[in-house]
Amino acid sequence: MKRLVFTFAMIAFASAAANAQNTYPWPSTAANIGIGIGNTTTPSQPLTVAGSGATSVAFLRSIAGGNASLGMALGQNFFGSFNSTTLSELQTARIRAIATQNWSTGSRGTALGFSVVANGTTTLNEALYIDQNGRVGIGTNMPVSALTLGGTGNANPNTGAEVEYVGENLSFQNQATGGGAYTLGSIKIVQPTGYYGDRGDMIFSLGSGGGGIAERMRINASGNVGIGITNAQNKLDVNGTIHSQKVVIDLIGWNDYVFDKGYKLPSLSEVKAFIDKNHHLPEIPSEKEMVKNGLDVSEMNKLLMKKVEELTLYLIQKDKQDKINDQKNQFKIKQLQHAVMRLSKPKNKRGLEAN
Numbered sequence: 001m002k003r004l005v006f007t008f009a010m011i012a013f014a015s016a017a018a019n020a021q022n023t024y025p026w027p028s029t030a031a032n033i034g035i036g037i038g039n040t041t042t043p044s045q046p047l048t049v050a051g052s053g054a055t056s057v058a059f060l061r062s063i064a065g066g067n068a069s070l071g072m073a074l075g076q077n078f079f080g081s082f083n084s085t086t087l088s089e090l091q092t093a094r095i096r097a098i099a100t101q102n103w104s105t106g107s108r109g110t111a112l113g114f115s116v117v118a119n120g121t122t123t124l125n126e127a128l129y130i131d132q133n134g135r136v137g138i139g140t141n142m143p144v145s146a147l148t149l150g151g152t153g154n155a156n157p158n159t160g161a162e163v164e165y166v167g168e169n170l171s172f173q174n175q176a177t178g179g180g181a182y183t184l185g186s187i188k189i190v191q192p193t194g195y196y197g198d199r200g201d202m203i204f205s206l207g208s209g210g211g212g213i214a215e216r217m218r219i220n221a222s223g224n225v226g227i228g229i230t231n232a233q234n235k236l237d238v239n240g241t242i243h244s245q246k247v248v249i250d251l252i253g254w255n256d257y258v259f260d261k262g263y264k265l266p267s268l269s270e271v272k273a274f275i276d277k278n279h280h281l282p283e284i285p286s287e288k289e290m291v292k293n294g295l296d297v298s299e300m301n302k303l304l305m306k307k308v309e310e311l312t313l314y315l316i317q318k319d320k321q322d323k324i325n326d327q328k329n330q331f332k333i334k335q336l337q338h339a340v341m342r343l344s345k346p347k348n349k350r351g352l353e354a355n
Contacts, residue, residue, distance in 0.1 A: 092117050094124055100132040113141065139167035156197040165189045165200055183213050195221065249298050255306035258313070265313050281307060 034043030093116050100109040114128040129137040137143035140150025151167030169188040173181050184207045189200040199221040208214040218226045226232030228239035257263060266282065274282050283303055285293070 111141075154191050154197055158191045158193055158195050160193065162190050162192045165191055168200075182211060183207060186213060192220075249301075251298055251302070253302070255302050255309065258306055258309040265310060268314065283307075 032043035032046055032048065034041060034048045037043060037048055094114070096113045096115070098111045098113055100111050101107055103109075109132040111132050112130045113126045115124040115126045117124055126141060127138065129141040129143065131137065131141075131143055135143035135146055135148065137148045137150060139152075140148055142148075142150070149168045149170065151165050153166045154163065165188075169186060171186040172184045174184050175181050186203075186205045188203050188205070190203055191197070191200055195201075201221060202219045203215050204217040205213050205215045215230065216227070218230055218232065220226070220232060224232035224235055224237065226237045226239075229237050258265075271282065278286070280286050283306070
């Protein structure tokens with residue numbers, strides 16, 4: 001630490017000798033030090049360093065403890081290593097304050113940018129950005145929400161296989177006891193074949209054991225949701241079993257017109273002829289159609305209710321006919337009873353009924 005302070009003091013002394021713009025503790029009123037602020041300005045802080053441009057106005061480094069260093073320039077700090085040959089800092093990370101408007105006494109909009117250098121490169125890339133409204137951007141300096149993930153580099157349109165949008169992936173990871181990291185789940189945006197850069201599918205994945213991760217649900221650009229399926233064609237496609245206590249279906253129309261006086265109820269002989277020919281009820285899809293197109297629950301319930309209503313009409317007709325037949329049968333029974341009574345009466349020698 002003594003060597004670091006000494007080095008800094010030597011820098012300050014050299015700077016003072018070069019341009020005479022440094023101030024040292026005022027003899028009677030202050031103990032602040034100013035470097036580069038001019039000899040007529042009173043430093044407001046214990047140490048005030050001034051400069052202009054992107055070049056560091058102060059650079060601190062550890063001589064005994066390795067090559068870690070901190071550089072301070074206008075509105076930004078550099079973290080990196082120190083080149084002992086050129087006596088210059090090698091920037092490997094940066095935090096910078098960015099004015100987002102023309103500063104005045106009452107307006108000082110500021111954003112923060114955090115930059116790092118990727119392996120195999122020497123260029124600083126801004127990885128995280130906090131704008132003047134507190135919105136955080138990762139991979140973008142234009143966040144539009146509390147947290148915005150951004151990326152670049154995708155084709156427009158994508159003419160190859162499905163690819164991820166670079167950087168637009170949120171993962172959940174567990175650092176296991178004893179070492180090892182396991183991805184428990186992820187949310188990512190992908191660009192399927194044929195998609196332009198303004199469209200994407202959102203994929204929700206979960207760990208499948210053994211360090212693997214598998215897609216569980218997808219929402220495509222058309223708003224269709226697929227569970228266990230990647231190419232949903234409807235608002236909800238599920239490849240599996242759905243269990244529910246209650247399902248409510250909105251219907252368009254119902255089949256109560258069967259009870260209208262003008263409805264022509266097919267005769268049972270007509271229904272029988274249709275069944276003998278087609279092997280299914282009229283208006284009900286055949287087995288082949290059902291296997292090919294699936295079961296439309298809403299439409300099938302309407303058709304089944306129609307058949308129940310028609311069956312009810314058949315039963316009403318049969319009940320009416322049964323009552324008519326009962327009346328006829330009762331009349332015939334009475335006629336027979338009367339005839340039996342007449343035959344059972346004794347007759348005289350001439351065959352006439354006795355009085």
